[in-house]
Structures are given as C-alpha cells and as structure tokens.
Amino acid sequence: MKINIINISKKVLLAPVMALVLSTACVEDLKEMNLNPNEISSLDYGIQLTKMQLAFTGGSYEIFRTSLGYCFASIQQMADLESPVSGVFLPGDKYLNDPLFASAFFDAAYFSEYRDIADYVNRSSEDPQAINYHAIGRIWKVMSAHRLTDIYGDVPYFDAGQGYISNLWFPKYDAQELIYKDMLKELDEAAASFDDMMPNPGDQDILYNGNIDQWKKFTYSLMLRLAMRISNVAPAESEAWVKKAIQGGVMTSNADLARVTHQTGGWINPFNAGFNTRDRIRLSATFVGWMKDNNDPRLNIIAWVENGGEQMGLPNGFDNTSIQDYPGGADLSAYSNVNPELRQYDSPSLHLTYAExxxxxxxxxxKGWHSGSAKEHYEKGVAAAMRQWDIFGIEIPSEAEINDYLKSHPFDSAKGMEMIGEQYWAATFLVNWEGYSKWRRTGYPVLTPTNYPSNVTNGQIPRRMTYSGEEYSINSDNINEAVSRQGADDFMTRVWWDK
Known part of the structure; x- marks a missing residue:
C-alpha cells in the first residue's frame, strides 16, 4: 500500500491549528453567552448626572432623619410631641441621641452619591468632548461634599468613592480646612473651564437643562456661600473668595435658583413622606411666633392649621405630659403644620436660592468686602424669599404686601447681621441644612435652647451630627484619627469653621 506522507504531515500539522480555532470559537461563544444583554457597557454622562442630582436631593430615609430630625428641629423651625406610643420623631427637638438619625446623611452620601460622583468625574476628565460635563461633575462634587462636611466636620473627601477606581476601600478622613480649600479651588477651575461651543447635558440636567450661563451663576453663588462660611476662621481667604465670586457673577433673579422638580410616580419629593407620615411633627412656636410678631405674609403660605384655628406653633422640648398647660394642649390639630401644597409628591426641592x-x-x-448697598441687597433678598414660593404653584404675597413689609421692617445697619440672619433663617426653610450651618456661624436668630430630661448636650443646641457607627467597625483607623484630630464624636464638638 502506498502511503501519502505529505498528506499525513499536513493533517498532523493542521490538527493543532484546527483545535485552536475550534477552542477559540468555543471560548468566544461562551463569552457571548455570558454577556448580560441588559448591562450598560458605556454609561451615558447625562443619565449618570441625572442620577447624581437626584441622589443629592435625597430620599425620605436621610431627609426625615438628619434633615427633619435634627437640622429643622435644632434651629427651631419644627417641633414634635413625644408620646408613650409614637416616641420621638425629631430627636433634635429635645437634643436626644439617635445614632441612626444623626448619621443618615453620612450613610446615604457614601452609599448613593460618591460612587457615581467619583466615577463621573474620573471618566469625564479623560474625554475632550466632555468639558462641560466634567465641569458640572466637579461642581456637584463640591455641592455634595460641602453639605456633608458642614454637618459632620472632617469626612472622607479626597479618597471618597475611589474604591472601584483605585481599590481604595478604606478612605481617610480629611481635615475640614483642607476640604474647604479644595472645594473653593474646584469651583474656581470648573467655572473657568465651561465652553459654550462644546456639548452639554441638555434636559438630562434637571437643574438648568444644560444652560451654561446659569451653571456659572450657580457656581459663583455656591462659591459665595462657601467663602462666607469660613469668614470667622479665615477672614482674609474668605474676603478674597467672596470678591472672586462677586466678580465672576452670581445669581441675579429667582429664575436662577437651583431646584429639582419632582414627578408623581417618579422620584418624589423626599419631604413628602417625612411630613405626611409623622403625625406628631408641627412647626415650631419659635418660627411661627417670629412670623406672627413681624406680620410676615409668608406665614399663611408656609403654615396651615388643621382645625382651622389661629396659627400657633408647637413649643420645642415638650411631651404629652408637659404640654398640658400650653394653650393647645396635646391636641395637635390646633398647631400650625406645613402647608400641604409644599409637601406634595411633585413639590420641588430647593438647593440654593437667589434670596440666599x-x-x-x-x-x-x-463687612466692607463688597461696594454694594447692604440695605438694597437685604431688601432684594427678603423680596426674593417671598416671591420664590411661586415655584410651588401657590399664591405669593403681592408686590404691595412685600413693599409694606419692607417699609415696616427698614434695614438698620446697627442690627444688620441680626436682621440678615433672621431673614436667612426664614429664606432657607426647606433648605434647612443650610439654615442650620448659617445659624451656627452667626448665632442668628437668637434661639433659647430647651433642656428636656435625658438630653445629651447639657441643654445646648447641637453643633454637629455624629458619624456612622459602621465606620468604627470597617474603617476604624481612619475614623479614630479624625476623632483624635477634630474632637469627641458627639453633638457638641464644633467643626473647624464654627468658632
């Protein structure tokens, strides 16, 4: 028999090649089978930006606990009536310790906000077509970080959200002073980097629909807020940044205010559940009393009395027993509540306003840092704060009412800081974490603390919130370093700028 050596050799040589081809094909088939058809391989910047903006606006978990539970109540805009059945809804009303309430903003920020913010800023930094997206991302990082550091003090900032980017799973806590220096730098650089000729997020940006001019105004307005925050501890730096913000161009009308519009059936207003399901929460007697004493036309916009009686706030620091001698007693229907029109599913959320x-x-x-008239700015701020309620679709004070109010409350430079502080307190109702920070910095309005039994502040208004308890288990070295630097992790330790 004649054997074809050449053909055998070819077959022997081709066998490994064919095996490799078949093996590679099988591997590719397996890869294709393991692909998730619903997975997003390249996340759109606009979609992620929307998610970031909604995450900052918050859910009912953190808004009810830290915002309503402590910030609103601590500056005496809200109060609650403790009962044996319901307990306490607002621990800040009586300066009680509820660790889950106090740490809710901390937990929510690092769970819901920072992973997206870090990823978004990192990805957009490498894309030359994403200049405007990247600028907005840097600004939004500051927006989120400044609320967090104002409430807690030293927090993870430079390392925050870096786990999936650089495997940095245990972020260090940064000193608030360094955080503020970087936040102001970030705002400055971001504002300068905007380019009208490059793509923008359009309607995926739920604050300004991609309007770059309004983003610049927002950025410099946020810079102004942050710059003024450090005025007691770094006056020279504060002055320089205030002047830079003014020169850059801040908000000029209520059309510029930063808000998120909500949708029934979509991402609903987070205050809705807090106000509507906690039936022992009412407006504080301090807040309602101030408005009544000043004949403030906002009172009937903000407040509503269930039984139809006269506006009357609930005093802070009372329970079912101690309230009995108060005019309304324990009948909560007699006390002023938040107007239902302000707490609907689709009511907007305010973040930074022209009035501020x-x-x-x-x-x-x-302070002499701006050549404008303090009187004129004060009057514009008060008028804007009264007009801004029209975004809720409700009737606002008439121009005649606004003018009458300003005439009956003329600006007095000798009491300028007090008058500004009180009006800022009223203007930031529903932006209450900002009102809480402003009160701590200036001491206005002057509030009388309560001294409820078992309070943990010795009868003093809390100066900060406490960290998440989980951090002591999973990031113990870093949180302990922060506590040793900043001071005890309690409600009375002051943050860096609170002097």
Missing part, C-alpha cells in the same frame, strides 16, 4: 445670595451680598457689604 442677596442676603450673603448684604453681609459682604456690611
């Missing part, structure tokens, strides 16, 4: 900006400019004028 004008009042900050009035303060800058008083």
């Amino acid at each position: 900006v004008e009042l900050l400019l009035a303060e800058a004028a008083i």
Whole structure:
C-alpha cells in the first residue's frame, strides 16, 4: 500500500491549528453567552448626572432623619410631641441621641452619591468632548461634599468613592480646612473651564437643562456661600473668595435658583413622606411666633392649621405630659403644620436660592468686602424669599404686601447681621441644612435652647451630627484619627469653621 506522507504531515500539522480555532470559537461563544444583554457597557454622562442630582436631593430615609430630625428641629423651625406610643420623631427637638438619625446623611452620601460622583468625574476628565460635563461633575462634587462636611466636620473627601477606581476601600478622613480649600479651588477651575461651543447635558440636567450661563451663576453663588462660611476662621481667604465670586457673577433673579422638580410616580419629593407620615411633627412656636410678631405674609403660605384655628406653633422640648398647660394642649390639630401644597409628591426641592445670595451680598457689604448697598441687597433678598414660593404653584404675597413689609421692617445697619440672619433663617426653610450651618456661624436668630430630661448636650443646641457607627467597625483607623484630630464624636464638638 502506498502511503501519502505529505498528506499525513499536513493533517498532523493542521490538527493543532484546527483545535485552536475550534477552542477559540468555543471560548468566544461562551463569552457571548455570558454577556448580560441588559448591562450598560458605556454609561451615558447625562443619565449618570441625572442620577447624581437626584441622589443629592435625597430620599425620605436621610431627609426625615438628619434633615427633619435634627437640622429643622435644632434651629427651631419644627417641633414634635413625644408620646408613650409614637416616641420621638425629631430627636433634635429635645437634643436626644439617635445614632441612626444623626448619621443618615453620612450613610446615604457614601452609599448613593460618591460612587457615581467619583466615577463621573474620573471618566469625564479623560474625554475632550466632555468639558462641560466634567465641569458640572466637579461642581456637584463640591455641592455634595460641602453639605456633608458642614454637618459632620472632617469626612472622607479626597479618597471618597475611589474604591472601584483605585481599590481604595478604606478612605481617610480629611481635615475640614483642607476640604474647604479644595472645594473653593474646584469651583474656581470648573467655572473657568465651561465652553459654550462644546456639548452639554441638555434636559438630562434637571437643574438648568444644560444652560451654561446659569451653571456659572450657580457656581459663583455656591462659591459665595462657601467663602462666607469660613469668614470667622479665615477672614482674609474668605474676603478674597467672596470678591472672586462677586466678580465672576452670581445669581441675579429667582429664575436662577437651583431646584429639582419632582414627578408623581417618579422620584418624589423626599419631604413628602417625612411630613405626611409623622403625625406628631408641627412647626415650631419659635418660627411661627417670629412670623406672627413681624406680620410676615409668608406665614399663611408656609403654615396651615388643621382645625382651622389661629396659627400657633408647637413649643420645642415638650411631651404629652408637659404640654398640658400650653394653650393647645396635646391636641395637635390646633398647631400650625406645613402647608400641604409644599409637601406634595411633585413639590420641588430647593438647593440654593437667589434670596440666599442677596442676603450673603448684604453681609459682604456690611463687612466692607463688597461696594454694594447692604440695605438694597437685604431688601432684594427678603423680596426674593417671598416671591420664590411661586415655584410651588401657590399664591405669593403681592408686590404691595412685600413693599409694606419692607417699609415696616427698614434695614438698620446697627442690627444688620441680626436682621440678615433672621431673614436667612426664614429664606432657607426647606433648605434647612443650610439654615442650620448659617445659624451656627452667626448665632442668628437668637434661639433659647430647651433642656428636656435625658438630653445629651447639657441643654445646648447641637453643633454637629455624629458619624456612622459602621465606620468604627470597617474603617476604624481612619475614623479614630479624625476623632483624635477634630474632637469627641458627639453633638457638641464644633467643626473647624464654627468658632
């Protein structure tokens, strides 16, 4: 028999090649089978930005606990009535310790916000077509970080959200002073980097629909807020940044205020559940009393009395027993509640308002850091704060009512800081974490603390919130370093700028 050696050799040589081809094909088939058809391989910047903006706006978990539970109540805009059945809804009303309430903003920020923010900023930094997206991401990182550091003090900032980017799973806590220096730098650089000729997020940006001019105003307005925050501890730096913000161009009308519009059936207003399901929460007697004493036309916009009686706030620091001698007793229907029109599923959320900006400019004028008139800025701020309620679709004070109010409350430079502080307190209702920070910095309005039994502050208004308890288990070295630097992890340790 004649054997074809050449053909055998070819077959022998081709066998490994064919095996490799078949093996490679099988591997590719297996890879294709393991692909998730619903997985997003390249996340759109606009989609992620929307998610970041909604995450900052918050859910009912953190808004009810830290925002309503402590910030609203601590500055005496809200109060609650403890009962044996319901217990306490607002621990800040009586300066009680509820670790889950106090740490809710901390937990939510690092779970819901920072992973997306870090990823978004990192990805957009490498894309030359994403200049505007990247600028907005840097600004939004500051927006989130400044609320967090104002409430807690030293927090993870430079390392935050870096786990999936650089495997940094245990972030160090940064000193608030360094955080503020970087936040102001970030705002400055981001504002300068905007380019009208490059793509923007359009309607995926739920604050400004991609309007770059409004983003610049927002950025410099946020810079003004942050710059003024450090005025007691770093006056020279504060002055320089205030002037830079003013020169850059801040908000000029209520059309510029930063808000998120909500949708029924979508991402609903997080205050809705807090106000509507906690039936022992009412407006504070301090807040309602101040508005009544000043004949403030906002009272009937903000407040509503269930039984139809006269507006009457609930005093802070009372329970079912001690309230009995108060005019309304324990009948909560007799006390002023938040107007239902302000707490619907689709009610907007406010983040930074034009009214705040004008009042900050009035303060800058008083300090001699701005050539404008403190009186004019004060009046513009008060008027804007009264007009801003129209975004809720409700009737606002008439121009005649606003003018009458300003005439009956003329600006007095000798009491300028007090008047500005009180109006800022009223203007930031529903932006209450900002009102809480402003009160701590200025001491206005002057509030009388409560001294409820078993309070943990010795009868003093809390100066900060406490860290998440989980951090002591999973990030113990870093949190302990922060506590040793900043001070005890309790409600009375002051953050860096609170002097």
